[in-house]
Amino acid sequence: MIKADILTIGITPDMVDQARRTQLDRAINKRGEKTRLAIKDNDLYGELGHMAAEQAFEEYKVPFYSTRSIRYKGGDPYDIVYEHDTIDVIATHGTLNQWFYNKEFLVFKDQLEDEKSEMLTHFCFVMIEPDLSEAHVFGMIRVHDFMRLSYPVQLRWENKGIKAHQLT
Numbered sequence: 001m002i003k004a005d006i007l008t009i010g011i012t013p014d015m016v017d018q019a020r021r022t023q024l025d026r027a028i029n030k031r032g033e034k035t036r037l038a039i040k041d042n043d044l045y046g047e048l049g050h051m052a053a054e055q056a057f058e059e060y061k062v063p064f065y066s067t068r069s070i071r072y073k074g075g076d077p078y079d080i081v082y083e084h085d086t087i088d089v090i091a092t093h094g095t096l097n098q099w100f101y102n103k104e105f106l107v108f109k110d111q112l113e114d115e116k117s118e119m120l121t122h123f124c125f126v127m128i129e130p131d132l133s134e135a136h137v138f139g140m141i142r143v144h145d146f147m148r149l150s151y152p153v154q155l156r157w158e159n160k161g162i163k164a165h166q167l168t
Helices: 013-029 042-059 109-113 115-119 143-149
Strands: 007-010 080-082 085-093 104-108 122-128 134-142 151-154 158-163
Touching: 007 042, 013 042, 042 080, 042 085, 042 122, 042 134, 085 104, 104 109, 104 122, 109 115, 109 158, 122 143, 134 143, 143 158
Parallel strands: 085 122
Antiparallel strands: 007 134, 080 085, 104 158, 122 134, 151 158
């Protein structure tokens, strides 16, 4: 992976406003979802990550269907449908620096073991700058390849991790 492989999407004030409204709505109305607040403003970063991934598909003129605005009981099984692929966008925060290829992306072990994950074909990893100015779409990986290449990471919860240079 080289830095040019990472697609940077500018985040507009309108995108931040929409993401904050969604964050507030989820804080009030979330019922039965399994989302963990692993980081402060988890829903904000997640929403901006979804928007960035959608913009990436639009920029490359790839037809897709977004399930971002659909609210599922128990959480969403995936975020984007492209042809026969179902993609879960995993967003986090951080700063793009010279060690970008070693950026570690995590997926909760419980999410991987959930029966809904059987519906997924890919993960798409996005990093949001802390000042909410840009989103960096690092890439995607097939769930099967993620499972084969990932390693255990124990933080507050059990996770599986992968380095950015392993993404496509």
